[in-house]
Amino acid sequence: MGFYLAQLLTGLANASSLFLIASGLSIIFGVTRIVNFAHGSFYMVGAYLAYSLVTWLDGGILGFWFSIVLAALLVGVIGLVVELIILRRIYHAPELFQLVATFGVVLIVQDATLAIWGAEDLLGPRAPGLDSAVRILGEPIPEYDLALIAIGPAVLLAIWLVFHRTRWGVLVRAATQDREMVGALGVNQAWLFSATFILGSFLAGLGGALQIPREAVSLQMDLSIIGEAFVVTVIGGMGSVSGAFIAAVLISVLNAFAILIFPQISIVLPFVVMAVVLIVRPYGIFGRPGSEHGGTEDPDQPLRLLSGKGAMMLAAAVMALALSPVFVADFTMILLVDVMVATLFAVSLHFMMGVGGMVSFGHAAYFGVGAYAAAMAVKLLGLGMIPAMLLAPFGAALAALFFGWFCVRLSGVYLAMLTLAAAQILWGVTFQWQDVTGGDDGILGVWPAAWASSDRVYFYIAFALCIGGIWALRRAAHSPFGYVLRGVRDSRIRAEAIGVDTRFHQWMGFTVAGAFAGLAGVVFAFSKGSVFPDALGIAQSIDGLIMVLLGGIHALAGPILGAAAFVLIEDWVTRLDYWRVIFGGIILVIVLLAPDGIAGGVNRLMRLLRRDAA
Amino acid sequence: MTLMRRTFLGAMTALPLALTAPAQAQETIVLGEVNSYTRLPAFTEPYKKGWQLAVEEINAAGGVLGKQLEVVSRDDTGDPATAIRIAEELISKEGAVLIFGTFLSNIGLAVADFAQQKQVLFLASEPLSDAIVWSKGNKYTYRLRPSTHMQAAMLAEEAAKLDAVKWATVAPNYAYGQDAVKAFKSELTKLRPDVEFVEEQWPPVFKIDAGSTVRALEAAKPDAIYNVTFGGDLAKFVREGSLRYLFEDRAVVSLLSGEPEYLQPLGDETPDGWIVTGYPPEQIDTESHKAFSAAYEAKFGELPKTGSIVGYNSVLAIAAALEKAGSTETDALLAAMEGLQVSDSPTGPFMFRAADHQSTMGAYVGKTALVDGMPTMVDWTYADGADYLPSEEEAAKLRPAE
Structure with missing residues (x-):
């Protein structure tokens, strides 16, 4: 009995930590509709600041708690700065675009933290006065865990009081439900958003600071928490603080008991729980319909067929690429293959997001399944390169068909998070199922056939498959099927009214996008010679997302420009020390100069030039 | 048309040759x-x-x-x-x-x-x-x-000298952790057929839920623990474990934890007397x-x-x-x-x-300790790698045919 109680209390203590960071994320999303990747960075900075303050003050119980609160307040100020100088300028950008900016912030914070605090993990002191364990039913329970168990609900209560007993809190809740109406009633939105951001960042910083007595402060803290924080937020329902609390308790307590029975489960447990919750309750536990989308925006301009001049320019660019092996060194061809793979991947994601209106945070799943299907066809079935290349995209299509069926039942951020859950579950299976997938040691020796092993020949294979794939997706976007997809995206109700089976079309769109992502994965697998679970990891999904959003979601050229820019800039900056700051800085500059993405920025520039010429 | 294409293709193949710079003398x-x-x-x-x-x-x-x-x-x-x-x-x-x-x-x-x-x-x-x-x-x-195999074998040799019979393992859930546990188990069982492995914990790497993991290990009441976690996971594991008395009266054998990269961040919470592989730079x-x-x-x-x-x-x-x-x-x-x-x-x-x-x-095998407030290794010896590898004939059999 005592044992299970102790395990429960351990789970509850973890739940408090998780709740603090998730609640901030949820509040920020609820009001500003920003998917804030930088939230994990705020958490990490909170921990580092608290470490420095606690060790510097060294002031007993009072000094410790003062340092924790001060660290959290400082993080609140950092959040305010980020909001003021970056996010405030791009609130009117297309849905989710702000996510790119927060990604830039993540990169900058990573390098800044490394520069300030160094690479080594820092183990802070235990909490004074709470530095040992008490026996409960004979089981030792750390006193600090008990403190955390109290702090979580106390913060929840404080937030509830602020939200229900102050004018500001009422406005925040109103804005979470309908921010246009709040704006129309004359509330100063800029001020409301800033205050929300301060509160959210403060909570992230507090969550990080409170971790000091439990774990070493390290540079991995930001990325290791952000996934779970999103999961908790989504399970609870975006924008719902009490939902986040219940979700945090659910995940943490389940994990505490699950590892007793099946220790390996920890890798995927949160994502499995999220998938189940979303399938049963499409808006999370306490979410409301309407909480899934970003702010309203101008409807998309209809896609136009290329003008004569545009078609000629495009043909010239493709020709130049086709002839590039004549002019460039071997190595550059390798880089160009990477660019083409990334471009096809981004275009397939754009087909889903831009054309189909389904945001995906887990598109790498289908890229990875394609890559693994090719590798396994070669290694397990003994197929040659060409049959493997033809077969593998169908593997990706099948995976997309399966997961797509669940995903298209949701919309907006919830759909995106279910795709993430699907990707993470697939990743977990790949990672764990060593006998078949090789686990994290991957599958080696997936090289092109002998006749295709020269860089030049493989370049043309990649060229044919990638450019062909991009062309096919472009064609599909302009086909009747593409029209229907866009119609469903812009108005599901009207599409249904004219007799379109909206879900079926979205499902098929999802599958097509998955198949072409798989094709990109196939080309990738043979160009690298080996496949690892990273191919379907979160980082790969995020990269694709950034490429699409950075390029501009409203134009078919967007993902192409975004992918090329992303790969080439990354290849260039990683040669430099502290390249993450530079890369993050470049992203922020692009974001601020072109809130409609690179394609939008280029378009505006062209219009400007044309007008001047006229 | 055919002629044109031939000429064009010919020019294409010739170009790379023309563009290749003459090899430079290497300084x-x-x-x-x-x-x-x-x-x-x-x-x-x-x-x-x-x-x-x-x-x-x-x-x-x-x-x-x-x-x-x-x-x-x-x-x-x-x-x-x-x-x-x-x-x-x-x-x-x-x-x-x-x-x-x-x-x-x-x-x-x-x-x-x-x-x-x-x-x-x-x-x-x-x-x-x-x-x-x-x-x-x-x-x-x-x-x-x-x-991994060599370092695990070094530790297995020391572990075999302990009285402990019931062992629990905790290792990050990826290839390194799995290899390290497998090698330790097989080497220790060779030296001590009487040992028994009663519990395994596999926390995700860099995401250990240390409290729950410690509790699960404690519940199995092992005589000794073999640890493979490292970095931030190790710090969390050490802190939660010592708070919950997991290490009281238990031997702990821990892979790589004597390396300064992992040992130094533990500061004054460095556990006393863990048997580790590592490197004590100031003492050699x-x-x-x-x-x-x-x-x-x-x-x-x-x-x-x-x-x-x-x-x-x-x-x-x-x-x-x-x-x-x-x-x-x-x-x-x-x-x-x-x-x-x-x-x-x-x-x-x-x-x-x-x-x-x-x-x-090789690597240095010894015990962790705090000396003058600094974490370090004591009672260490240098374990020559050659002694912990299978013979060359056996090893050759482990490799794929060429």
Whole structure:
């Protein structure tokens, strides 16, 4: 009995930590509709600041708690700065675009933290006065865990009081439900958003600071928490603080008991729980319909067929690429293959997001399944390169068909998070199922056939498959099927009214996008010679997302420009020390100069030039 | 039309020849290096300093084969695919004669496979995975650092001397952790058939739920614990474990935890008397090590860490291979690497076994302790890697046929 109680209390203590960071994320999303990747960075900075303050003050119980609160307040100020100088300028950008900016912030914070605090993990002191364990039913329970168990609900209560007993809190809740109406009633939105951001960042910083007595402060803290924080937020329902609390308790307590029975489960447990919750309750536990989308925006301009001049320019660019092996060194061809793979991947994601209106945070799943299907066809079935290349995209299509069926039942951020859950579950299976997938040691020796092993020949294979794939997706976007997809995206109700089976079309769109992502994965697998679970990891999904959003979601050229820019800039900056700051800085500059993405920025520039010429 | 196409194709094939610059006379020997500098700076920074020092010393002494060594070093961002692209660039653009480096096992494996495909020598400096030299070993890949199997075997030898019969293991849930537990189990069972493994915990790497893991271990009431967690996970595990009295009256055997990279962050919470593999830089008083340590401290203002030794020894081994080969051609280098002796290094002499391409560089086995408030190792001995490897015939059988 005592044992299970102790395990429960351990789970509850973890739940408090998780709740603090998730609640901030949820509040920020609820009001500003920003998917804030930088939230994990705020958490990490909170921990580092608290470490420095606690060790510097060294002031007993009072000094410790003062340092924790001060660290959290400082993080609140950092959040305010980020909001003021970056996010405030791009609130009117297309849905989710702000996510790119927060990604830039993540990169900058990573390098800044490394520069300030160094690479080594820092183990802070235990909490004074709470530095040992008490026996409960004979089981030792750390006193600090008990403190955390109290702090979580106390913060929840404080937030509830602020939200229900102050004018500001009422406005925040109103804005979470309908921010246009709040704006129309004359509330100063800029001020409301800033205050929300301060509160959210403060909570992230507090969550990080409170971790000091439990774990070493390290540079991995930001990325290791952000996934779970999103999961908790989504399970609870975006924008719902009490939902986040219940979700945090659910995940943490389940994990505490699950590892007793099946220790390996920890890798995927949160994502499995999220998938189940979303399938049963499409808006999370306490979410409301309407909480899934970003702010309203101008409807998309209809896609136009290329003008004569545009078609000629495009043909010239493709020709130049086709002839590039004549002019460039071997190595550059390798880089160009990477660019083409990334471009096809981004275009397939754009087909889903831009054309189909389904945001995906887990598109790498289908890229990875394609890559693994090719590798396994070669290694397990003994197929040659060409049959493997033809077969593998169908593997990706099948995976997309399966997961797509669940995903298209949701919309907006919830759909995106279910795709993430699907990707993470697939990743977990790949990672764990060593006998078949090789686990994290991957599958080696997936090289092109002998006749295709020269860089030049493989370049043309990649060229044919990638450019062909991009062309096919472009064609599909302009086909009747593409029209229907866009119609469903812009108005599901009207599409249904004219007799379109909206879900079926979205499902098929999802599958097509998955198949072409798989094709990109196939080309990738043979160009690298080996496949690892990273191919379907979160980082790969995020990269694709950034490429699409950075390029501009409203134009078919967007993902192409975004992918090329992303790969080439990354290849260039990683040669430099502290390249993450530079890369993050470049992203922020692009974001601020072109809130409609690179394609939008280029378009505006062209219009400007044309007008001047006229 | 046909004629035109022929002419055009002909021109196309001729062009690359025209554009190829004449090979330049080499004043330096370029070594390609790739590692996870931004992903894992805590381990790769000391490593980088180590090879920088070695290159500087060798060049000051006149270089190798009458030429200066030049290392072109790149960050793989922690991604195997990026590492492959960089390796390609190092070979084809920078003119590197070989590649060394990598920390993460999957990146080590990816680059090893690349080396085989492109027929270029790869010295895997840091990755611990047994697969690199055994199940997925290849002709072009050698590995310097004592492997997971070797370090686990060193610990199993010490563990066998304990009275403990019931063992529990805790290891990060990926190939390294799995290999480390498997090797320890098999080596310990060989020495002590009476031991019994009563509990296994597999927390995700860098995401340990330490409280629950500690509770689960405690529930099995083992006599001793074998730990493979490291870095931030280790700190959490140590803190939660000592808070909950997990380590009271229990022996703990812990892989790599004596390495300064992992031990120093524990500060005054360093557990007392854990049996570990590691490296106590301030205590080793061989001539070679003192010279190395002094030069390192003078240059960087800090004591060397395990990574520093690995980086330093990597370049020593490469220089020895180049001298022995008398050339920078891959075939000559491969021939030189077989059985290559490195007669003097800070950790003593070591060699590369011809049968499985593993070096015999060893590790230090001892106990953790706080001495004058500083975490360190006591009662340590140097375990020569050669003693913890299967015989060359057995090892050759572990490798795929060539």
